[in-house]
Amino acid sequence: MTLIDNPGTGADRDAGLAPLQFLVQRNLQAKNDAQRAQILENPGFGTHFTDHMVDVCWSVGGGWHRPRVQPYGPISLDPAAAVLHYGQEIFEGIKAYRHADGSIHTFRPDQNGRRLQRSARRLALPELPVSYFIQSLRELIKVDGAWVPDAADQSLYLRPFMFAKEAFLGVRPANKVNYYVIASPAGAYFSGGVKPVTIWLSEDYARAGKGGTGAAKTGGNYAASLLPQAEAYENGCDQVVFLDQDGNVEELGGMNVVFVYKDGTVVTPMSDSILEGITRDSILQLAEDRGHKVQGRAVSLAEWREGVASGDIVEVFACGTAAVVTPIGGLKGRTFFDEQPTGSLALSLREELTDIQYGRREDKHGWMLRLDA
The missing domain is CATH 3.20.10.10 (D-amino Acid Aminotransferase, subunit A, domain 2)
Structure with a gap:
């Protein structure tokens, strides 16, 4: 039984597609172990963020390029960036879970990647290959995996998003787009048990x-x-x-x-x-x-x-x-x-x-x- 797209592995549509080669720029002001542990004691939801983020560019002529993991921080935008005027933007929400053996897993990322593609199609944005989507999650976890909590019912919430970055005021699909992934540790949604x-x-x-x-x-x-x-x-x-x-x-x-x-x-x-x-x-x-x-x-x-x-x-x-x-x-x-x-x-x-x-x-x-x- 499935009410969404074909629940395959996520790689079937991207067969033969070479992985992106990510450049990693470490955050020199990253939280230390004690600071991170203090945040993870009571992370809330969407109020604290990990030390790094993924940033991948897209253009009509260059396709997906310049993939990198960089320090988490402000994004520079031209005041005429299309997203600010025409709302050409999409996002996803997915979690990373720490298992009892310390390993880090996520849940059905192929489906999130395919839904991002469907959203992109509707908003006239480029469709990120599912294999790139999954790779972007892996690349962020490589550097920020310590942020995945190990307490009961806690997780690391991953927020991939994409928007039109080209600076222009004409009403048409943008020719320049950026894709990002940020992450936020999340506490138990119902701290006192699930309530109606x-x-x-x-x-x-x-x-x-x-x-x-x-x-x-x-x-x-x-x-x-x-x-x-x-x-x-x-x-x-x-x-x-x-x-x-x-x-x-x-x-x-x-x-x-x-x-x-x-x-x-x-x-x-x-x-x-x-x-x-x-x-x-x-x-x-x-x-x-x-x-x-x-x-x-x-x-x-x-x-x-x-x-x-x-x-x-x-x-x-x-x-x-x-x-x-x-x-x-x-x-x-x-x-x-x-x-x-x-x-x-x-x-x-x-x-x-x-x-x-x-x-x-x-x-x-x-x-x-x-x-x-």
């Missing part, structure tokens, strides 16, 4: 439209979600859920939604305006392995509410890279509050997936890739 969240229904705003950029991982989609997310906070909710123009459920601001029905069927909304979640696809595969019927189809708000009211829907949860799986305990709109059923499947699947990621359980699907070998 309450979701605010956005009735005035949309995160994407038919034929738009909803299926691409681009900053503009997230910028469009910030105002309704603020509205969610104002109404005492943790996250916001969006509907499409037909009243069907799309996704949360940064997570996919999954419904569990009383007959055991597991359903997730699917359309060309929803980001194809790698965590979602993996969770659904594990559910299918257990014998659950899995469906990707349209789910209307009416079906959601009526299914909960009738008992046909027995569990609702969200999933994504950062939190993995989060039970949904409440759906709130302007005129209603629906308590959501929270069963055991979500947390059981979360435990199984994280056990695979941290090397505590057999990886039957070959999802893990060692980065420090």
Whole structure:
């Protein structure tokens, strides 16, 4: 069962492509062991960064060139850089995990690389070969592997991103682009255990439209979600859920939604305006392995509410890279509050997936890739 691109090794599309030859420039002001250990005691999420970053250039005439690992620091941009005016930008999110033997692994990087390619295609950016994508993660881990935490449920969050760097004010795809990878140690998402969240229904705003950029991982989609997310906070909710123009459920601001029905069927909304979640696809595969019927189809708000009211829907949860799986305990709109059923499947699947990621359980699907070998 897969709802995303062919889950192969990631090298099949790049067969015969020579690896990039990276230049490594060491950070002379890198954190020492004591400073790094102090940060890793309580890393939070996205607030501390490792000592280095990957930087690869692309141009129409030169292709991918000048690959390097360099000190983490500010990026110099011309005020006319296309990304600042036309938003030609994409990114990914992926984690590195330290296993009990000290080795460092990541989870399904071929799929992140392919999703970056799909995002690039939609934003008229060059498609980075999947083998280069995976190599860029390896190259950063070579110099910053000590930043991968070894505490329970901690990881190193890797953020590959690409944007148009050419300086011009014409409305066309840029001829010069840069690809970067930065990394940030991440603590346990739920420090006190996984707790159900309450979701605010956005009735005035949309995160994407038919034929738009909803299926691409681009900053503009997230910028469009910030105002309704603020509205969610104002109404005492943790996250916001969006509907499409037909009243069907799309996704949360940064997570996919999954419904569990009383007959055991597991359903997730699917359309060309929803980001194809790698965590979602993996969770659904594990559910299918257990014998659950899995469906990707349209789910209307009416079906959601009526299914909960009738008992046909027995569990609702969200999933994504950062939190993995989060039970949904409440759906709130302007005129209603629906308590959501929270069963055991979500947390059981979360435990199984994280056990695979941290090397505590057999990886039957070959999802893990060692980065420090």
